[in-house]
Amino acid sequence: MSTANKERLIQIILAVVAFSSLLFLGLITLFLFMEGLPVFRHVGIGAFFTGTDWYPSADPPEFQILPLIVGSLAVTLVASLIAVPLGVLTAAWMTEVAPPLLRRILKPVIELLAALPSVVVGFFGMIVVAPILQNVFDADIGLNLFNAGVMLAFMSVPTICSISEDALYGVPQSLREASLALGATRWETTAGVVIPAAFSGIGTACMLGMSRSIGETMVVLMVAGGAGIIPEWIFDPVRPMPAAIAAEIAEASFRGAHYHALFAIGMVLFLFTLAFNCVAQAISMKKN
C-alpha cells in the first residue's frame, strides 16, 4: 500500500471511531424511545403526564407520573436555591478575594467534592442528616425533599463553582481597573462589574448544575423518602423520577406495562436534562 493510501486509511478509521460518540448517543435515544413509547398503549398521554396516581403494582396498575416529575423539580429547586448562591459566591471568592495560596488549596477541594461517590453522599444523608432533621427540625420523616435537596446541592456546587470561576476569571482585568479608578470599592466592582460581565458563564454553570441535580440517582433513591405523592411542604417525602426507575426496574416484568412506563420516565428525564444542557450551550454560544 502506498504511503498516501495508508494515510487515508488511518484518517478514515479515526473518523469512524470519532463517530462512535454520536452513535452511542443515537443508540441511547433510540432504545429509550423504543422501550418507552409503548406505554401509551396502556395509558393515555394526557393521563400519563397530568394524572397523580402512581400505583404501578396495584390491580389495575396506575401509571401517572406527575408526582414523580414534581418530585424531581422540587428537589432540583431546593438544591439550586442552596447550590447556586454557594457555588457562585465561592467562585467569586476564588477569583476576586482569595490570596493565591488559598485558591490553590480550594481548587482541589472542590474537585474532590465533585468526585465523592454518590452512594457515599446518600449514605451520609441517611445516617447523619436524616436524624438531625427529625430531632432538630421536628420533621416526621428524616428522609424527605429537604434532605435530598441539601445532598444534591453539595453534589452540584462543584459544577457550578468551577464553571463560574472560569467565567469570572475570564473577565478582562481592565474592566476591574476602570471600575476601581472610578472610586468603586472592590466589593462594588465585584458585584456591579465583574459578576454582570461574567453573567452568561454563570448562567451556563447554573444550568449544568441543575442538570446534574435532576439526573442524580443514588442520592434521591436513598434520602428522598420514596413516596409517590405531590409534596405539600419541604419535609414531605418525594419520589423523583430517577429514584422510581432505580427502585422499580428490577421488579417490573420484561416488556410489561410497568417496564415500558419506567423507560418512558427515563425518556422524560432524558428530555429534561437535554433541555437544561441545550439552554446551557445556547447561553455560552451566545457569548462566543
Add this chain to the structure above:
Amino acid sequence: MESQDKSRQGLPDSFGCCSLRALRQGGMFSVLRLAALLNILALLLICAFILYNGLPVISWEFLTAAPRNSMTAGGIWPCIVGTVWLALGALAIAFPLGVASAVYLNEYARRSRFSRYVRLGVNNLAGVPSIIFGLFGMSFFVITCNLGISLLAGILTLAVLTLPVIISTSEEALRQVPVGLREASYALGATRSQTIARVALPAAFPGMLTGAILGLARAAGETAVIMFTAVVFFSPQQADSLLSPVMALPYHMYVLATSGTDIDKTMPLQYGTALVLMALVLGMNLGAIILRDRLQRRR
C-alpha cells in the same frame, strides 16, 4: 494572574475608618469567605465521619475475606475485585476509543462540520444522567446483545459513560502540544500519522493519563449504571468469566444501607465499605490532580 494580584495590593480597601461602603465590603467579603469555607467543611465533614467510623472496621480479614452469615459478617474482597474489574475493563475500552476520537478531532478535522457534530454529541453524552446509561445498558447490552447481567455488560455500559471524559481530556492534552514540535517532525519528512504516533501522542500522554485516571475513578464510584447491568448482591463464588455477574463496592454499599438483611448489625460493614470505596475513588482523583499539577509546573 500575577499582575492581577499586584494591582489589588496598590488599591485602598477602605475609605476612612467608619465608611459605610468599607463596612459593606468587609461584610460581603466575609460572606464570600464563609461560602468558600462551607465547601471545605462539607468535604472534611464527610471524610472525617466516614474515616472515624470506618477505620476501626478495616482489618486484613475485612479486606480479603468474602461476606459470611448472610452478609452480616466477613469481608468485602469479592466487591473490591468486582469493582476493579469493572473500572479497568471500562477504561480498556474507553481509553483507546477516546484517544482515537480526540486525535481525529484535534489533528485531522479541527473545524469541520463533522467534528462540530461529534463535539456536540460528546457534550450531550457527558450530560446524560447515569440512570439513563443503566436503562440503555440493560435494554441494549443485557437484553438485545444477549449478554445477560454480566461483568461484560457492565464494562461496556461504563465504557460509554466514561468515553466523554476521556475524549475531552485527551483533546485538551493534544491541544497543549506545541505546533512547533509537529512542524519539526514534518520538516524531517515524517507523514501525518508518523508525526501523531511518534511526536504528538507521546508528548500528550501524561495529560491523557490524567483523563484516564479520572475516568477510572468515575467508573469505580458509579452505582446506578451497574445496578441492572452487572451486579448481584451476593454470589457464592468469585466471578470466573466475563459473562458472569459480579459483586461491586458501590452496589454492596447501597444494599447494605437500604435493604440488607439486618441493617443495624451490618452498620460497621457499611462504614467499612464506604471508607474503602471513598479512599479508592478520592485517592485516584487526588493522584490525577497531583499529576496535572506537576505537568502544569513543568510547562
